[in-house]
Amino acid sequence: MTNFIVPDLKITPRTGGYARGQDGFEHILRSALALLVNHGSAALTLRRIATESGMNVGNLNYYFRSKEELIRELLNAVISSYEESFDEIVHEAGATAEARLENLVMLILEDITTKKTTRFFPELWAMANHDPFVYDRMNELYDRARVSLNELIGEINPALPEDERKILALFISASMEGMTMFAGYEKPWRAQMPMLEIIARRSFIQLVSTLRPGEIKGDLSIGGS
Amino acid sequence: MTNFIVPDLKITPRTGGYARGQDGFEHILRSALALLVNHGSAALTLRRIATESGMNVGNLNYYFRSKEELIRELLNAVISSYEESFDEIVHEAGATAEARLENLVMLILEDITTKKTTRFFPELWAMANHDPFVYDRMNELYDRARVSLNELIGEINPALPEDERKILALFISASMEGMTMFAGYEKPWRAQMPMLEIIARRSFIQLVSTLRPGEIKGDLSIGGS
């Protein structure tokens, strides 16, 4: 419960081929991810991937028609792993809905401090700005990540209509993602993440449980002028 | 007040040289920024920058010793512009501290919907993961961006000690940055940004005004088990 680790890759077995081929396929993607995480997208050249995986350059072209296809498979494998993990997290038991929401927040924020997550997602966000495939796949991931958040909000605050719940879930999810650049792996506020977790839990619970239907729509703020 | 636009670049005039040289210098950085924003960091090649600015490749090497120096100057110019703008925002008049905090939140979230901001910052975050210079410069920027936030928190909740104020400011700032990938320029939730702004204002004000000293440190949560 305290430690929930998302596997690096979720690879759908290829049809046909030998066992060695499956190994090679996974090995290549694993090496590519290591390069991306340790040296950034600029290091993602076929030759560096080949060297990293102890293979010949030509062999990469056997597994992947093009470099673009390799990268797509890589992103897809990483993203699929997150999607699977999120589905598991949802079904984790918990007492009240509030407690389960707090657990979810903790799990996500702890994952953010992971080297892989801290390094991978900014690359993903940057790529999504210029690659429609990455854009779509990324939004698929976050859509699914918000499903459980959405349900918990519904349990805690049933009066809130569905569309407002969705926006609230987005706000909470986006808030947490924003911590990546500041309290992620080797980031200056990494040591303060436990306190950020407390703030996040407190703030999100308060927000979810006290937001009234329609409050989001009009600009009738509470304390505002 | 409604529209606060951060200039693209803040360039410190070079010493010596003709006026034409200064123009060329700025023109190159402007073209490089356009490429980065419109096509991503992969498009930042000297030849594309040269073409974009109607110059010869060799001329870029006259202005910048190396490609790395060009990119550093570019990032520095963009970041400096933000720093200058933040200093101006701080001194914007406002009634209560709450109202000024709400204004600040609105300004930042509106800037996030800008094409330049939505596209530039994810690139910056990704670069900061592997380039120490970018890492330092980025943290300088955010440190300064949080100064005004910090002061407002102190006004609203004077009982809160300085170190807890800092973490609270970080939480708020990071939360807003996280909206970039979801409600930024051409992002799926762009149209819902006004509602996200309402949620953010309400949530942040509530958080800042009700957080008690020491609450962050211990794990004595409010509604928790």
Add this chain to the structure above:
DNA sequence: GATAATATTGTTCACTTGTCCAAATTTAGT
């Protein structure tokens, strides 16, 4: 252990990358 499918190697190709430099052009002050 022969055989066909699968995997790997080594090499070649055309192209792009950043850097460098000598020559030509433009600029500003005399």
Add this chain to the structure above:
DNA sequence: ACTAAATTTGGACAAGTGAACAATATTATC
């Protein structure tokens, strides 16, 4: 107009890029 400094040009260079291919080695199955 003359001049020296500043700017710009165009082309060269070695190194690296993704892609392609025939030749070789490995695997699983009979």
